[in-house]
Amino acid sequence: MPLAAANHATARSRRVAAPASEVRVARLADAKKAAAPVAVVDETFYRQLVASMRNGVLAITRKGTIAVINDVAYRVFGLPNRPDDVGKPFAEVLRHHPEVLRLLGGAFDLSHLPNRAELRLRSLGKVIGYTLCHVKDDAGAIGGAVLFFKDLTHVEQLEERERLRDRLAALGEMAAGIAHELKNPLAGLEVMAGLLRRQLQDSPDALSILNDIVSEARLANAIVHDMLEFVRPLRLQVEKVVITNLLRDAITMAESKVSPGETRVIAQLAPDLPKISADPHQLSQLFTNLLVNAYEALGGKGTITITGWREDIETIGETTLDVLQSPAVRIDIADDGAGIPGEVLDRIFDPFFTSKPEGSGLGLAIVRKIVGAHEGSIDVATRPGEGTCFRVMLPVAPLSMSRETFSNFHGRV
Ligand SMILES: Nc1ncnc2c1ncn2[C@@H]1O[C@H](COP(=O)(O)OP(=O)(O)O)[C@@H](O)[C@H]1O
Numbered sequence: 001m002p003l004a005a006a007n008h009a010t011a012r013s014r015r016v017a018a019p020a021s022e023v024r025v026a027r028l029a030d031a032k033k034a035a036a037p038v039a040v041v042d043e044t045f046y047r048q049l050v051a052s053m054r055n056g057v058l059a060i061t062r063k064g065t066i067a068v069i070n071d072v073a074y075r076v077f078g079l080p081n082r083p084d085d086v087g088k089p090f091a092e093v094l095r096h097h098p099e100v101l102r103l104l105g106g107a108f109d110l111s112h113l114p115n116r117a118e119l120r121l122r123s124l125g126k127v128i129g130y131t132l133c134h135v136k137d138d139a140g141a142i143g144g145a146v147l148f149f150k151d152l153t154h155v156e157q158l159e160e161r162e163r164l165r166d167r168l169a170a171l172g173e174m175a176a177g178i179a180h181e182l183k184n185p186l187a188g189l190e191v192m193a194g195l196l197r198r199q200l201q202d203s204p205d206a207l208s209i210l211n212d213i214v215s216e217a218r219l220a221n222a223i224v225h226d227m228l229e230f231v232r233p234l235r236l237q238v239e240k241v242v243i244t245n246l247l248r249d250a251i252t253m254a255e256s257k258v259s260p261g262e263t264r265v266i267a268q269l270a271p272d273l274p275k276i277s278a279d280p281h282q283l284s285q286l287f288t289n290l291l292v293n294a295y296e297a298l299g300g301k302g303t304i305t306i307t308g309w310r311e312d313i314e315t316i317g318e319t320t321l322d323v324l325q326s327p328a329v330r331i332d333i334a335d336d337g338a339g340i341p342g343e344v345l346d347r348i349f350d351p352f353f354t355s356k357p358e359g360s361g362l363g364l365a366i367v368r369k370i371v372g373a374h375e376g377s378i379d380v381a382t383r384p385g386e387g388t389c390f391r392v393m394l395p396v397a398p399l400s401m402s403r404e405t406f407s408n409f410h411g412r413v
């Protein structure tokens, strides 16, 4: 490490940082020894200073050799730490980083050096934030250049996530606004169709067209309803819930939304199913959506099996890192329909993904949001031609039931 220049820098910085008494001593010493610099710390200190820095430090000489390179620099550049790199041409040591070579290669031609700039290291997919300085001697002659830098990849990812969250929140608000606006005209359409129906009693053709209009309006209304459910912030109204009753209601609700045809429903619920702390309205919506999908997958023929157990799930203790066994309720909703093809499976929880001509694609997105708000989990197992089983795990007593969950983007799956 070239220490002569560094010693001068200390004498200067010491005058700035030292308490008044020390400054006086230094001035006396200056007066006595004329231009001789006062060495307050030794060479080892400078080596340790550079080594302890939390930034990457890379200094080069005018000849293009490495003068200083610290551990952080090696780590950020993804290079093995080799002490004999000092003295080697930087073009050799950093040959895998053409962006850095370009920057250092031009360091002595620039009069205005980049400060707090960013550089993308393509080979590593990293972004570094850096400042480039000249190393000058007492006479102001440039003897080298030094790059101070930091890995910004993590910061960048956080910012990107933050921006995405903002965009989604704005999108959610917009969707909620549109849905509200659409609700009224759709309700009006249904009322007016009702009035018209009375006047068209003698005209079966016109009546059938009118019925089509009404069912299309109802479909649009259902989509608007789902959209509102999906974007609306979820405020849970928590009670002790008996799952058995809730599932019975969900079956009735699902059957009112689809044509059950000859579908058989078998419920096998363990008698010791504990009550759980949950929002009954939200859970009913969750199971209704899963059951509606099961009915739709069967198209009026087949069997839906609902199974419920008490299980233990592993959670991390609130104040310690102990793994606790917390009681939970596990509900499986299985159908023996066509199953979900592999290419579709990855997307079923995505909002607006649907394989049905009249689907909203929001049913499972809402399910995921509700499960997440209850700190539960959902899994799906499917086999083409044999059927599909959705498994929902809900803790009996979630840790933070008071939490507000905004849209499913924060939900856990
Ligand atoms: N039980 C099931 N069997 C087969 N496919 C299913 C089942 N449940 C969900 N899916 C698939 O997941 C997609 C998304 O479901 P969902 O979010 O409820 O939207 P939608 O029912 O409006 O299409 C469905 O379109 C379907 O392709």
Ligand SMILES: [Mg+2]
Pocket (backbone or CB within 6 Å): 289, 292, 293, 359, 361, 362, 363, 364
């Ligand atoms: Mg659905």
